[in-house]
Amino acid sequence: MLRWTLAKVLQTAAVLLIVSAASFSLLKLAPGDPVELMLGDDYSKESHQSLMIQLGLDRPLPEQYVDWLGRFVRGDWGTSFVSRTPIFQYAFVEALPVTLTLSAAALGLALLIGIPLGVLSAVRKDSAWDAAAAAFSLTGSAFPSFYLGILLIWIFGVAFGLFPTMGFVAPWQDFWGGAYHLVLPAITLSTPFMALIVRITRANLVEVLEQPYIAAARARGEPAWRITWVHGMRNVLMPLATIVGLQLGALLHGAVLTETVFSLPGVGRMITDAVLNREYMVVQAGVMMTGCLVIFTNLAVDLSYPVLDPRLRPR
Amino acid sequence: MTQQSARRTEPRGQSVLPLTHPREPLLSLVDISLARNGHSVLDRVSFDLGRGETLGLVGESGAGKSTIALVAMGLLRSPAVTLEGRMQFAGHENLLAEPEAGWATLRGRRIAMIFQDPASALNPCFTIGRQLGDPLRRLLGFDRAATRRRSIELLESAGLNDAEARLAAFPHELSGGMQQRVMIAIALACNPELLLADEPTSALDVTIQAQIMQLILSQVRARNASCIFVLHDLALASQVCDRIVVLYAGQVVEAGPTESVLRRSLHPYTNALKSCVIEFDTETLTPPEGGLPAIGAMPAGCRFAPRCSRATALCTSQTPPLRSLEGRDIACWHPG
Amino acid sequence: MAVRDLSGADRGVRLRAPTLLRFLAHQLAARPFFVIATAVSLAFLFAAIFAPWVAPYAPNFQDSDALMAPPSAAHWCGTDSFGQDLLSRVIFGTRYVFLIGFSSVVIGAAGGLAIGLAAGLTQGAVEWGLMRFVDAILALPSLIMAIAFISILGPGIDKVIYAVGFAMIGPFARTVRADVLQVRAQAFVEAAGLMGVDRLRIIWRHILPNVIFPLAVQATIRIAEAILVSSALSFLGLGVVPPAPDWGLMISEGRAFISIVPWISGVPGAALALLLISLSIVGDGVREQFDPKLRANR
Numbered sequence: 001m002l003r004w005t006l007a008k009v010l011q012t013a014a015v016l017l018i019v020s021a022a023s024f025s026l027l028k029l030a031p032g033d034p035v036e037l038m039l040g041d042d043y044s045k046e047s048h049q050s051l052m053i054q055l056g057l058d059r060p061l062p063e064q065y066v067d068w069l070g071r072f073v074r075g076d077w078g079t080s081f082v083s084r085t086p087i088f089q090y091a092f093v094e095a096l097p098v099t100l101t102l103s104a105a106a107l108g109l110a111l112l113i114g115i116p117l118g119v120l121s122a123v124r125k126d127s128a129w130d131a132a133a134a135a136f137s138l139t140g141s142a143f144p145s146f147y148l149g150i151l152l153i154w155i156f157g158v159a160f161g162l163f164p165t166m167g168f169v170a171p172w173q174d175f176w177g178g179a180y181h182l183v184l185p186a187i188t189l190s191t192p193f194m195a196l197i198v199r200i201t202r203a204n205l206v207e208v209l210e211q212p213y214i215a216a217a218r219a220r221g222e223p224a225w226r227i228t229w230v231h232g233m234r235n236v237l238m239p240l241a242t243i244v245g246l247q248l249g250a251l252l253h254g255a256v257l258t259e260t261v262f263s264l265p266g267v268g269r270m271i272t273d274a275v276l277n278r279e280y281m282v283v284q285a286g287v288m289m290t291g292c293l294v295i296f297t298n299l300a301v302d303l304s305y306p307v308l309d310p311r312l313r314p315r
Numbered sequence: 316m317t318q319q320s321a322r323r324t325e326p327r328g329q330s331v332l333p334l335t336h337p338r339e340p341l342l343s344l345v346d347i348s349l350a351r352n353g354h355s356v357l358d359r360v361s362f363d364l365g366r367g368e369t370l371g372l373v374g375e376s377g378a379g380k381s382t383i384a385l386v387a388m389g390l391l392r393s394p395a396v397t398l399e400g401r402m403q404f405a406g407h408e409n410l411l412a413e414p415e416a417g418w419a420t421l422r423g424r425r426i427a428m429i430f431q432d433p434a435s436a437l438n439p440c441f442t443i444g445r446q447l448g449d450p451l452r453r454l455l456g457f458d459r460a461a462t463r464r465r466s467i468e469l470l471e472s473a474g475l476n477d478a479e480a481r482l483a484a485f486p487h488e489l490s491g492g493m494q495q496r497v498m499i500a501i502a503l504a505c506n507p508e509l510l511l512a513d514e515p516t517s518a519l520d521v522t523i524q525a526q527i528m529q530l531i532l533s534q535v536r537a538r539n540a541s542c543i544f545v546l547h548d549l550a551l552a553s554q555v556c557d558r559i560v561v562l563y564a565g566q567v568v569e570a571g572p573t574e575s576v577l578r579r580s581l582h583p584y585t586n587a588l589k590s591c592v593i594e595f596d597t598e599t600l601t602p603p604e605g606g607l608p609a610i611g612a613m614p615a616g617c618r619f620a621p622r623c624s625r626a627t628a629l630c631t632s633q634t635p636p637l638r639s640l641e642g643r644d645i646a647c648w649h650p651g
Numbered sequence: 652m653a654v655r656d657l658s659g660a661d662r663g664v665r666l667r668a669p670t671l672l673r674f675l676a677h678q679l680a681a682r683p684f685f686v687i688a689t690a691v692s693l694a695f696l697f698a699a700i701f702a703p704w705v706a707p708y709a710p711n712f713q714d715s716d717a718l719m720a721p722p723s724a725a726h727w728c729g730t731d732s733f734g735q736d737l738l739s740r741v742i743f744g745t746r747y748v749f750l751i752g753f754s755s756v757v758i759g760a761a762g763g764l765a766i767g768l769a770a771g772l773t774q775g776a777v778e779w780g781l782m783r784f785v786d787a788i789l790a791l792p793s794l795i796m797a798i799a800f801i802s803i804l805g806p807g808i809d810k811v812i813y814a815v816g817f818a819m820i821g822p823f824a825r826t827v828r829a830d831v832l833q834v835r836a837q838a839f840v841e842a843a844g845l846m847g848v849d850r851l852r853i854i855w856r857h858i859l860p861n862v863i864f865p866l867a868v869q870a871t872i873r874i875a876e877a878i879l880v881s882s883a884l885s886f887l888g889l890g891v892v893p894p895a896p897d898w899g900l901m902i903s904e905g906r907a908f909i910s911i912v913p914w915i916s917g918v919p920g921a922a923l924a925l926l927l928i929s930l931s932i933v934g935d936g937v938r939e940q941f942d943p944k945l946r947a948n949r
Contacts, residue, residue: 011783011786014780014783015783015786015787015790018783018784018786018787019787019790019791022787026799026802026803029803030802030803031803031805138928138931138932138935139928141931142875142924142927142928142930142931143924143927143928144879144882144883144920144923144924144927146882146883146886146899146902147902147916147920147923147924150902150906150909150916150920151917151920153909154909154910154913154917158909158910249789249790249791249792249793250792252792252795253792253793253794253795256794256795256798256883256887257794257883257886257887260886260887261906268795271795271798272798272887272888272889274802275798275801275802275889276888276889278802280802283798283799283802286795287791287795287799290791290792290795291787291790291791294790294791294792295786295790298790
């Protein structure tokens with residue numbers, strides 16, 4: 001068990017290194033001279049040279065990489081020349097919580113509605129419910145999320161004026177205000193995810209319910225709701241967790257779009273703005289942060305497998 | 316094509332044999348007919364079971380034996396299934412007509428089932444203790460301490476040593492034989508009057524088979540319960556069952572005390588089954604030709620007629636009724 | 652008035668049509684959604700190929716009399732803020748959609764094939780390293796990776812194709828590797844090796860055919876994903892440059908006017924949604940058709 005955990009951690013470390021190397025090369029491959037960008041239009045050759053040495057840009061690449069990595073781990077991510085604030089402050093302290101809040105809300109919504117819908121679909125297989133759920137899951141997966149966001153803005157925000165259509169209010173400062181502002185973005189972000197959860201839950205539960213141990217449980221007189229939710233769903237947890245864990249990347253992908261549509265100051269918006277403003281250091285920080293987030297989540301999911309499936313535990 | 320619907324209105328008749336025990340039968344199946352998606356699976360199956368009796372349902376794979384067991388547990392209720400007939404059990408006139416609520420009080424407490432493959436009949440995510448304790452807690456209302464004590468008792472009487480440690484184990488950590496012992500313990504936890512054992516040893520090693528059958532028999536007899544064994548092994552049935560019901564393609568062809576039925580079989584199919592049993596001095600094997608008719612293509616008349624050497628025009632046109640002859644029930648136009 | 656004897660010609664037509672019609676009718680009855688979805692997707696493809704003949708106006712033709720006009724007889728779907736006919740722009744937009752969709756999937760599949768083969772055929776430290784590499788690629792969501800690539804390459808339709816293509820290498824590589832491992836484990840590959848068939852030949856004759864087919868199936872399914880990502884890029888302003896009639900771009904342009912003239916975003920968005928849903932249904936149907944058989948073969 002320990003060996004397996006160590007192997008996983010080692011794998012994760014290797015992947016992190018590769019991602020960091022890729023992020024580092026992002027900056028190096030970006031067009032334009034970073035020093036030029038930082039100095040602005042009017043600069044002298046001496047100031048250019050001295051800034052280069054100061055930034056360590058004259059040293060060999062591997063050395064720069066190590067140096068950068070060291071600084072990154074310590075939280076020194078450079079300074080944004082557009083806003084003049086430390087990028088760490090901007091990205092990690094301000095933008096990340098927004099994205100995480102939005103993602104958590106979307107995830108919660110998707111699970112809260114998706115799982116019961118999937119269960120209903122499985123238990124009442126081939127009924128009208130099942131067909132409706134299948135239609136929803138197909139449409140929800142394929143529907144472009146940014147368009148959905150705009151439609152929601154139009155219907156609920158503009159036409160009926162029910163929900164705010166932009167801006168972010170931190171729920172930890174003002175819970176109801178925050179929640180109110182999160183409704184439309186959370187619905188937008190969670191829809192494709194919800195669709196997937198419905199489909200996965202249904203497929204797995206249908207398979208589980210056909211197993212002999214379910215018939216055996218029924219033969220012991222277990223009430224129907226327990227058969228479904230205790231005996232059945234317990235066996236669905238593992239495949240569900242796998243899929244959910246793997247979908248974090250997709251969630252972040254959607255977050256980029258949702259944040260743009262609803263003007264939420266999250267990581268996605270940060271990266272997009274940075275590309276438009278040619279702020280490559282910010283892009284780099286964003287890419288690195290996103291990569292780390294996904295990698296650590298995958299690790300957490302991997303480590304949770306033995307907990308969810310007793311068959312994977314060491315004898 | 317088939318002509319089931321025309322036949323179904325006439326009952327084939329209830330068993331008129333004197334039972335081994337003079338009291339009221341514990342279980343009475345009368346004219347059970349089941350169709351799945353319009354195709355006949357069971358056709359007017361009838362038999363009785365007395366208290367303390369062991370009965371063997373014998374036949375080829377696909378003959379409908381497991382289906383009968385599932386019907387007796389009330390587990391075959393779905394839109395695609397049409398079920399007719401009467402099932403008398405535990406004071407209920409016809410359990411089949413009752414809603415799910417009526418069954419809920421019976422399952423696990425008065426009627427229990429052991430499944431064929433213990434590995435897949437135990438939930439892989441729950442410990443043995445949890446699966447064993449559930450019926451005790453829910454059906455008998457035991458508290459935690461009592462549940463634990465009783466669970467250990469049950470496991471030990473099922474032949475598992477180190478029972479306490481087993482409570483915390485998961486099914487995949489046990490061998491096939493141990494898993495089946497656990498299943499038996501769970502099934503008998505609430506001391507049911509009727510136990511259904513669906514091929515309890517088919518998935519186990521030969522060396523374990525005898526032990527498990529012995530265990531089931533001793534446990535059932537100790538509770539003075541009745542047991543229906545679903546078996547395809549005639550030799551095994553001859554050893555453990557008081558009475559035998561031979562099934563072919565969803566119909567009862569011969570039924571009666573094991574001794575009479577096997578010593579002098581009157582139905583050609585029973586004879587064919589007997590000839591398949593390999594004994595110590597068997598020199599030649601003559602397996603019966605052909606196979607069961609396909610579900611959607613049941614022949615009119617006697618369903619065994621296509622494979623029977625004694626078949627006549629009568630056999631292919633009319634289904635023989637179940638009647639009493641020489642101390643057993645038999646459905647054949649040309650018995651003997 | 653001459654009466655032309657068309658009986659012979661008619662008979663010929665009449666004999667062929669029922670069979671084709673019957674085939675279509677049977678398919679429609681058996682799998683209605685699949686057939687409809689395929690028809691819709693083909694309609695879009697048709698529009699893409701024959702755009703100049705199907706569209707009523709040139710995509711960049713600005714009708715100064717009808718700025719932000721609602722749907723009317725002259726402009727079936729209305730016009731945008733420049734007076735450009737939305738229907739025509741949507742029709743021309745299908746060209747971008749399919750061009751980017753197909754090209755990027757080809758790039759992704761090719762790259763995925765190469766890496767997947769390499770990862771599946773090597774062993775030991777090399778395999779481990781390659782797998783970590785694939786994990787790293789997969790660690791970044793495709794949109795973010797595409798954005799990162801755009802940041803290096805700059806905007807423009809060709810850059811979009813590369814960016815989306817590269818971003819798709821990861822998922823393809825993973826599938827290919829899994830397939831390669833499956834095939835490698837089969838006895839006949841081992842047998843071939845034991846009989847002295849050289850490695851390259853084994854790859855070419857045995858492994859590749861078993862990998863190409865599922866890859867093709869995957870590619871069909873991922874076209875929708877590629878379209879989605881590229882539209883998203885354009886929506887964010889990081890993709891195709893205006894005034895190209897790219898749907899993502901159009902949706903973005905109409906966003907500001909959503910309260911007064913919703914159709915500027917609505918129409919291209921509806922087209923995008925419709926195409927994606929149809930492709931999704933088609934993809935599901937394709938996968939159902941081929942995957943179970945593949946699984947059975949395994």
